[in-house]
Amino acid sequence: MATPSGTPSATPHRADPLTLEVVELIAGLVARYHEEYEEAAAEHALTGAQAKLLSLLALEPLPMRRIAHRLKCEPSNVTGIVDRLESRGLAERRADPADRRVKLAAATDEGLRVARGLRESLRFAREPLAGLSADERLVLRDLLRRMVP
Template identity: 70%
Template sequence: MSPRMDPLTAEVVDLIGTVVARYYHEYDAAAAVHRLTGAQARVLALLSGGPMPMRRIAQQLRCEPSNVTGIVDRLEAQGLAERRADPTDRRVKLAAATDTGRETVTDLRDSLGFAREPLAGLSVRDRTALRDLLQRVLAADPDRP
């Protein structure tokens, strides 16, 4: 039997869960404005950081590569993403956001008022501390892609 979680840790876990639920709810609504599903918007957000192999996208989203193929197909049909050969291994296809796709990601992020407004109310020092703490928590996850 694993040890019980202390009350403060339990409260933090519950708060993280509430933040995640709000994020997904608002992100999915913002995605719908752009005629995207939440999954399509999340793939597009990943691609806005630079081209990625389909397998890595699947690992990041913790889903099957075949799911990513369908999502990228739909993003391509809307002119938001494109496939290209990996310059280091022509057998590998990379998915990449188009300029329109990157603009869409920026619009999506800018529309997330639940996060923007409360976070803007924190000082730069507090936002930096929060970012650093979240990075430490994520770095401790051995299953993190």
């Protein structure tokens, strides 16, 4: 329902059956993603938390506080996870060039290789996506981008 100004009202409304079905499909997809992610992590002898952190570090070096915020955990937990990744040669600590007092965690070359292997081992969506045309995949991508800020 819209207000006189045309903006949606804050009053919650009941979801229609199609919306409920889409929500259930998304929930199933998310559950399957987490299941395969945990399996992929185990194949690399990583915990789920270690794999998630390594995936973040593969994108860019990050300060510990930002990692804790992204993983929604305490900075002390991040320290332990980075320690374990560092002991395996998958991550390293380095000074932030912008502020040498800040330590960044970064993936090593081996860490980048393992993170790539983790991504590539997530097979659950590949076959269904391969069944869609390139145009259908573009539409799906664009719709998901609208849903995920």
